[in-house]
Amino acid sequence: xxxxxxxxxxxxxxxxxxxxxxxxxxxxxxxxxxxxxxxxxxxxxxxxxxxxxxxxxxxxxxxxxxxxxxxxxxxxxxxxxxxxxxxxxxxxxxxxxxxxxxxxxxxxxxxxxxxxxxxxxxxxxxxxxxxxxxxxxxxxxxxxxxxxxxxxxxxxxxxxxxxxxxxxxxxxxxxxxxxxxxxxxxxxxxxxxxxxxxxxxxxxxxxxxxxxxxxx
Numbered sequence: 001x002x003x004x005x006x007x008x009x010x011x012x013x014x015x016x017x018x019x020x021x022x023x024x025x026x027x028x029x030x031x032x033x034x035x036x037x038x039x040x041x042x043x044x045x046x047x048x049x050x051x052x053x054x055x056x057x058x059x060x061x062x063x064x065x066x067x068x069x070x071x072x073x074x075x076x077x078x079x080x081x082x083x084x085x086x087x088x089x090x091x092x093x094x095x096x097x098x099x100x101x102x103x104x105x106x107x108x109x110x111x112x113x114x115x116x117x118x119x120x121x122x123x124x125x126x127x128x129x130x131x132x133x134x135x136x137x138x139x140x141x142x143x144x145x146x147x148x149x150x151x152x153x154x155x156x157x158x159x160x161x162x163x164x165x166x167x168x169x170x171x172x173x174x175x176x177x178x179x180x181x182x183x184x185x186x187x188x189x190x191x192x193x194x195x196x197x198x199x200x201x202x203x204x205x206x207x208x209x210x211x212x213x214x215x216x
Contacts, residue, residue, distance in 0.1 A: 008046055011036045012060065015053045016212055020097065024054065024104035054105040059120045062088060064216040065209070066124060072200050077127040078185070082197050083206070086176050091209035093159075093168060098211050121145075128183055136183070144182040151178045 014035040018027045033043040065084040073079040092099040180190035
């Protein structure tokens, strides 16, 4: 990696550690800059807002899992995507501290939720579209992404408010399968994919997600 890439990775790793130990809202941009050995001005050049660091970390983690899954699925982009989504959502469920980092990053003080950027996922989305021979452009996918995310967030809120309402596996299944609506994939096909996902997950070939140390 070049100097710029090294600096960005150092920022993200230091931010991970600070968010984990102190919580997102208590950490300041100055604190991240000091720990990374750079000026606050350089930090904001790379990441204008603190939540941009969270978005970059989350995308990096998702992409790492997606690429790791590719070695297990024979290059099936949709299955890779579902596995990454499942792994992240399970980690958010079993590690509340991890979930709180994103919740605090994307929820304003008044309780209103901030929009989460999804542009980084373009290549993943397009690969799924190509594999399913779907006649869809990125501008057609974005509204579906928003709808899918809204449904997923509503389901998460329902589950976390009272975890006795449904089992963890039922929650994860519904939360993961709703993504199929983005690509107009039939429900039966989505269920078949979910069965494949469980085969891989239960085979022990996927490590547990570790926020502090990249293990994919």
